[in-house]
Amino acid sequence: NAGVTQTPKFRILKIGQSMTLQCAQDMNHNYMYWYRQDPGMGLKLIYYSVGAGITDKGEVPNGYNVSRSTTEDFPLRLELAAPSQTSVYFCASSSSEAGNTEAFFGQGTRLTVV
Amino acid sequence: DQQVKQNSPSLSVQEGRISILNCDYTNSMFDYFLWYKKYPAEGPTFLISISSIKDKNEDGRFTVFLNKSAKHLSLHIVPSQPGDSAVYFCAALVTDSWGKFQFGAGTQVVVTP
Known part of the structure; x- marks a missing residue:
């Protein structure tokens, strides 16, 4: 039972490079999220999706893009990486069924931009 | 605007004793907490x-x-065990808001022997 799978686990990028963080879930959840966690801070919502084809911005979307072509996958794209994007990124998913409010998280991607 | 706050960044507690973690929130629309x-x-x-x-x-x-009324929640862990040493996040949710969780900054708990 894989849950939420993120790849890669670690990545070092040079300023100006781009990359895609992959996220897949096998729980048939409608809701998916991307968070970033900076040292000493809580998780900040970057983008979220309520279903395939539907995405929207969270609190800190600048510098990122997402797509949701399938229920399972929710990749996060970084264009023109900047040092301010050095962070740990977590993908999560949750069910849209009433009463199921728990979010399940992936193991995270530690990204360093140098 | 931090809507969920955990004001204690760290907590050290002896094994077997109670750990109490606190969380405050400002948005009265939150109706579910994790x-x-x-x-x-x-x-x-x-x-x-x-x-x-x-x-x-x-x-x-x-x-x-x-x-x-105080917009406050707390987590009690009794008795505390070494495996409880971790960072604990408080999260809050307005359940009809597409599941957008608001997280606190976390509290690092260290359980000492």
Whole structure:
């Protein structure tokens, strides 16, 4: 039972490079999220999706893009990486069924931009 | 605008004693609250939750208390065990807001022998 799978686990990028963080879930959840966690801070919502084809911005979307072509996958794209994007990124998913409010998280991607 | 606040960045407690973690929130629309536990190099995992229609929820060694008038919730861990050493995040949710969780900054708990 894989849950939420993120790849890669670690990545070092040079300023100006781009990359895609992959996220897949096998729980048939409608809701998916991307968070970033900076040292000493809580998780900040970057983008979220309520279903395939539907995405929207969270609190800190600048510098990122997402797509949701399938229920399972929710990749996060970084264009023109900047040092301010050095962070740990977590993908999560949750069910849209009433009463199921728990979010399940992936193991995270530690990204360093140098 | 930090809507969920955990004002204690760290807590040290002796094994066998009670750990009390606190969380305050500002948005009166929040109607569901969760606690997550996070070990290093892992994602947060769900621990316990409480709906705003309740003031207490218990699951084994973990109890969450909600005081809506004070916009405050707390997590009690009794007795504390070495495996409880982790970062604990408080999260809050307006349940009809597409599941957008608001997280606190976390409290690092260290349980000493």
